[in-house]
Amino acid sequence: MNHDDYLRRALQLAAEGMRRGEGGPFGALIVRDGEIIGEAWNQVVANNDPSAHAEVMAIRRAAAHIEHFHLHGARLYTSCEPCPMCLGAAYWAHIDRIYYAANGEDAAAVGFSDDFILQQLRLPAGERAIPAENRLRDEGRKVFERYAELSAKTDY
Amino acid sequence: MNHDDYLRRALQLAAEGMRRGEGGPFGALIVRDGEIIGEAWNQVVANNDPSAHAEVMAIRRAAAHIEHFHLHGARLYTSCEPCPMCLGAAYWAHIDRIYYAANGEDAAAVGFSDDFILQQLRLPAGERAIPAENRLRDEGRKVFERYAELSAKTDY
Numbered sequence: 001m002n003h004d005d006y007l008r009r010a011l012q013l014a015a016e017g018m019r020r021g022e023g024g025p026f027g028a029l030i031v032r033d034g035e036i037i038g039e040a041w042n043q044v045v046a047n048n049d050p051s052a053h054a055e056v057m058a059i060r061r062a063a064a065h066i067e068h069f070h071l072h073g074a075r076l077y078t079s080c081e082p083c084p085m086c087l088g089a090a091y092w093a094h095i096d097r098i099y100y101a102a103n104g105e106d107a108a109a110v111g112f113s114d115d116f117i118l119q120q121l122r123l124p125a126g127e128r129a130i131p132a133e134n135r136l137r138d139e140g141r142k143v144f145e146r147y148a149e150l151s152a153k154t155d156y
Numbered sequence: 157m158n159h160d161d162y163l164r165r166a167l168q169l170a171a172e173g174m175r176r177g178e179g180g181p182f183g184a185l186i187v188r189d190g191e192i193i194g195e196a197w198n199q200v201v202a203n204n205d206p207s208a209h210a211e212v213m214a215i216r217r218a219a220a221h222i223e224h225f226h227l228h229g230a231r232l233y234t235s236c237e238p239c240p241m242c243l244g245a246a247y248w249a250h251i252d253r254i255y256y257a258a259n260g261e262d263a264a265a266v267g268f269s270d271d272f273i274l275q276q277l278r279l280p281a282g283e284r285a286i287p288a289e290n291r292l293r294d295e296g297r298k299v300f301e302r303y304a305e306l307s308a309k310t311d312y
Contacts, residue, residue: 088241101296140257
């Protein structure tokens with residue numbers, strides 16, 4: 001399968017999730033060494049889970065499948081450009097490369113907030129629509145200091 | 157319980173997850189109408205799930221608990237300023253307000269990529285460390301057109 005074959009599979013997954021009414025029209029898969037190791041469609045509505053975007057679900061399934069939280073050498077194929085949440089997940093997973101069909105503007109045109117959220121993240125924290133308040137920073141740092149001193153820990 | 161009480165609970169959760177070695181030193185909870193409706197610590201390592209940050213897990217649990225993918229009127233208390241993935245999840249969940257203890261710089265100081273990922277999202281897509289390639293945009297838009305025409309669908 002070539003890049004377009006994998007992308008068309010992502011589009012099929014999107015259509016299938018939409019047909020079932022499980023969430024938005026989005027599908028994604030993770031490919032490594034020529035093998036699909038995780039695939040998903042959006043299940044926000046079916047699962048009552050705002051994080052159940054196709055990309056996050058495909059990443060979770062791929063990581064569960066290979067029993068590791070890093071997906072070095074893997075590619076993400078997705079029916080639409082990933083939103084900031086999904087892009088963040090791709091960074092944490094150490095995905096190598098992303099291929100997408102529709103883009104964030106196309107998603108916005110049918111009512112999805114991807115572009116709005118990206119604009120929000122580009123604002124200084126104090127100017128965002130969800131206010132965030134910093135309190136007890138010293139107590140927060142103490143937990144990190146204890147973590148830094150741990151001899152046995154697993155980086156991710 | 158006041159804001160600092162909830163934040164100290166988030167810090168306790170962070171310490172507990174760290175003690176168990178389940179992931180990074182992060183804890184979070186969701187509060188609505190004076191009730192804790194979801195709480196979690198980071199379980200990236202224990203679950204082999206790169207998306208299992210404390211905030212994402214607390215949001216998922218809260219949404220499952222109230223059986224709705226939106227958390228209007230809810231507040232997120234977290235031991236550390238949310239990373240872009242978690243902040244994205246907070247936007248999709250329609251969280252009202254965020255309270256955090258340590259900040260992204262503090263997390264970077266003990267080796268976490270929060271600030272790096274935020275800087276990446278602020279770059280134009282073509283300049284990011286994970287290359288993203290747009291292909292088959294017309295086919296991607298066709299799925300969205302079919303979605304736009306659906307009479308029965310649930311917005312999120």
